[in-house]
Amino acid sequence: MKSDEKGEKPKYIKTMWQVFAGVWAFILLFFFFLSLGWIGFMPSFEELENPRSLQASEVLSDDGEVLGYIGLENRSNITYEQLSPNLVNALVATEDVRFYKHSGIDPRSLFRVLFKTVLGRHGSSGGGSTITQQLAKNLFPREHHSLFGTVFSKFKEWVVAVKLEHNYSKQEIIAMYFNTVDFGSNSYGIKTASKTFFDKTPSELDVDEAAMLVGLLKAPTSYSPVLHPEAAKERRNTVLYQMNRYDYLSDEDFEKFKEKELDMSRYTPQTHNDGIATYLREYLRGYMKDWCKHHRKPNGEYYNVHKDGLKIYTTIDSRMQRYAEQAVREHFSKEIQPAFERELKARKGNPFCNISKEQEQKFLEQAMKNSDRYRYLKSEGYSQKEIRANFNEKVRMRVFSWQGVKDTTLTPWDSLIYCKKFLNAGLMSVEPGTGYVKAYVGGINYRFFKYDNVQSHRQVGSTFKPFVYTMALQDLGMFPCTEVPNSEVCFEVWNAPDWCPKNSSHEREGQMVTLKWALAHSINWVSAYLMKQGSPEQVINIARKMGVQSPIDAVPAICVGTPEITVYEMAGAMATFANKGEYVEPIFITRIEDNKGMVLERFTAKRSEALSEATAYMMLELMKGVVQTGTGARLNYRYKLNQYSTAIAGKTGTTQNNSDCWFVGITPKLATAVWTGGELRSIHFRNMTYGQGAAMALPIFGVYMQKIYQDKKINFYRGDFDRPSLPIEMDCSNFQQEIQNEDFEWDF
Numbered sequence: 001m002k003s004d005e006k007g008e009k010p011k012y013i014k015t016m017w018q019v020f021a022g023v024w025a026f027i028l029l030f031f032f033f034l035s036l037g038w039i040g041f042m043p044s045f046e047e048l049e050n051p052r053s054l055q056a057s058e059v060l061s062d063d064g065e066v067l068g069y070i071g072l073e074n075r076s077n078i079t080y081e082q083l084s085p086n087l088v089n090a091l092v093a094t095e096d097v098r099f100y101k102h103s104g105i106d107p108r109s110l111f112r113v114l115f116k117t118v119l120g121r122h123g124s125s126g127g128g129s130t131i132t133q134q135l136a137k138n139l140f141p142r143e144h145h146s147l148f149g150t151v152f153s154k155f156k157e158w159v160v161a162v163k164l165e166h167n168y169s170k171q172e173i174i175a176m177y178f179n180t181v182d183f184g185s186n187s188y189g190i191k192t193a194s195k196t197f198f199d200k201t202p203s204e205l206d207v208d209e210a211a212m213l214v215g216l217l218k219a220p221t222s223y224s225p226v227l228h229p230e231a232a233k234e235r236r237n238t239v240l241y242q243m244n245r246y247d248y249l250s251d252e253d254f255e256k257f258k259e260k261e262l263d264m265s266r267y268t269p270q271t272h273n274d275g276i277a278t279y280l281r282e283y284l285r286g287y288m289k290d291w292c293k294h295h296r297k298p299n300g301e302y303y304n305v306h307k308d309g310l311k312i313y314t315t316i317d318s319r320m321q322r323y324a325e326q327a328v329r330e331h332f333s334k335e336i337q338p339a340f341e342r343e344l345k346a347r348k349g350n351p352f353c354n355i356s357k358e359q360e361q362k363f364l365e366q367a368m369k370n371s372d373r374y375r376y377l378k379s380e381g382y383s384q385k386e387i388r389a390n391f392n393e394k395v396r397m398r399v400f401s402w403q404g405v406k407d408t409t410l411t412p413w414d415s416l417i418y419c420k421k422f423l424n425a426g427l428m429s430v431e432p433g434t435g436y437v438k439a440y441v442g443g444i445n446y447r448f449f450k451y452d453n454v455q456s457h458r459q460v461g462s463t464f465k466p467f468v469y470t471m472a473l474q475d476l477g478m479f480p481c482t483e484v485p486n487s488e489v490c491f492e493v494w495n496a497p498d499w500c501p502k503n504s505s506h507e508r509e510g511q512m513v514t515l516k517w518a519l520a521h522s523i524n525w526v527s528a529y530l531m532k533q534g535s536p537e538q539v540i541n542i543a544r545k546m547g548v549q550s551p552i553d554a555v556p557a558i559c560v561g562t563p564e565i566t567v568y569e570m571a572g573a574m575a576t577f578a579n580k581g582e583y584v585e586p587i588f589i590t591r592i593e594d595n596k597g598m599v600l601e602r603f604t605a606k607r608s609e610a611l612s613e614a615t616a617y618m619m620l621e622l623m624k625g626v627v628q629t630g631t632g633a634r635l636n637y638r639y640k641l642n643q644y645s646t647a648i649a650g651k652t653g654t655t656q657n658n659s660d661c662w663f664v665g666i667t668p669k670l671a672t673a674v675w676t677g678g679e680l681r682s683i684h685f686r687n688m689t690y691g692q693g694a695a696m697a698l699p700i701f702g703v704y705m706q707k708i709y710q711d712k713k714i715n716f717y718r719g720d721f722d723r724p725s726l727p728i729e730m731d732c733s734n735f736q737q738e739i740q741n742e743d744f745e746w747d748f
Helices: 011-038 047-051 086-093 109-117 129-137 147-167 169-180 190-198 208-216 231-246 251-258 280-290 316-345 357-369 374-378 382-392 412-421 461-474 515-520 524-533 536-545 556-560 567-578 613-629 698-710 735-739
Strands: 059-060 066-070 311-314 395-399 406-410 424-430 437-441 458-459 483-484 491-493 496-499 512-514 562-564 582-584 589-593 599-602 607-609 649-654 659-667 670-677
Touching: 059 280, 066 190, 066 424, 086 512, 109 316, 129 147, 129 556, 147 698, 169 190, 169 316, 190 208, 208 231, 208 251, 231 515, 280 589, 311 357, 311 524, 316 424, 316 437, 316 582, 316 698, 357 412, 374 382, 374 607, 395 412, 406 412, 406 735, 412 599, 424 567, 424 698, 461 515, 461 524, 461 536, 461 556, 461 567, 461 649, 483 524, 512 515, 515 524, 515 613, 536 556, 562 567, 567 582, 567 613, 567 670, 613 649, 613 659, 649 698, 659 698, 670 698, 670 735
Parallel strands: 059 311
Antiparallel strands: 059 066, 311 589, 395 406, 424 437, 424 670, 458 562, 483 512, 491 496, 582 607, 589 599, 649 659, 659 670
């Protein structure tokens, strides 16, 4: 009582206040030291200003479409202005309705969680994490998963959330949040998710689409519209209800949108195996990995194409790319593959022609060694005998078919044979004036056939003849209407019988014919005659100037197409004719930017004069004859390309045994090379009905160009080729007389 008489407080009250003050001092010091990073990791100011997340490099088309991503995670960042208001409203209404009223931590939500969720055990009362706290967790993931570690991480997230609110605006936090979250289906960030689920940009999303994506954030797998459509719809409607509850959505719109069915018709997983231009993206991945080894960031580190969010602007036109892929798919699925399968039935399913059983076995064993299964078993220490036994055991697998991926049971060995039964293709289109590659199709399906047929060397057959005729025009002084004998020509071969090429038909043999008629009908005797007037070295020199770098033996046989050249080289070379004789090296990239939009490098094509303007123009006239009346005539009578433009030049080509089938097509603004055939040269048709360039490769070009001409948005040029600066004499008035009443379906 003495303490009361003196006006002093009881000792226990004083102790209580001391404890209370001590607790608050401890809390303040704890958070102060935590914010300084003295107690565990705390992001620095620089890290908050430049938060790191794994950003895939973005591959963009020339017309602004995202072709795909190169990275560990398919993530590409956007700004707040690129978000649909529907997304923002759905997120705020569902995750943090007081987002605009707090500074990173919402005390009201914390007390709700404490009293309702923890003490009252009401699991439906919601969480206490704000959007900013969730962002902090996404940017700087928790390091420990014990109870103490979780609590400690939660405190750290509070500090980071406050710092984020201090450094960024609410709009920036919203954008950063959408950039960091995982939506499932290999979609990281809203930009990839919008593309994956709806083939849209984030700004184009409707209310129900935005609600579905925000709903996915709670559990991407459980609410996947692909795996669990009913659960996804229910979750979407929950988000719509929240939007309606907090006045982001009217009652009328809520009723309308909640009744809508989920539309997954445009669902396209953004994996490296799917989407468009898959072969080009793989080529660019290899190129960019090498590029990164020679380019450093401002901090001295080398760029990483998988993590640094580079933007790779390509020359590809996404519309042309789609048309090229569609043309390959339509021709192969509807005509070529069914015809080949009919022939395979007569061959008892054997895809190989004219080779021994030992050779077949050797090819299949090499295919086995190239497979992922073989490499995995080898790395696990399996012996060769054990691996071979494993390849003979039946397993469930997914295989390619033109009707879609097929689930089946096969031995891995039989699957190797199954894959060999599919014919394949390669296509590349180049813009002559710029060297820009506008379309690139490396094969029929990248998931199952990884080999890139644009970069591979294939025997070119008669598509090599334009180089021979170019030599005749430029070096020998001939003209399109120069007449030459269509007679047998032989070449002496050291220590062997003379080599005398054969014609595929006896038409006009022994007569004088013009160069234009001879090329239109792909006459071997005339090619041999021209070679004998010049030399193999002269032809090779022409090819080199036009961009062909592949090895070519200086032998007379090249006049009928023995060299092995890539689709890439052939497309670039043919573009030279349309570019007045100037060779422009085909390129795929126009520029590379970092994730902030700073240009790191610009690309321009290398140029060199290969031919005179007159020679280039005369060669176009020669090759127009192929399309007008020769082996490429079906471009007009079947595909009606002449109703769009008469300025189309081309050349067909087929190699021995029908192994490699080609077509090269040239218009004033696009040069295209198409190869078709089997994975191995022993896989082919046995007859010329389908086993020729005019039947296998030319139709792809025909369908492809049809689609391009018909697309009003592309507005493809339909005028003629540019004439040379100086006039040239090309009187071919007798050409029409030469070709009257002839059959133009020959090819070889």
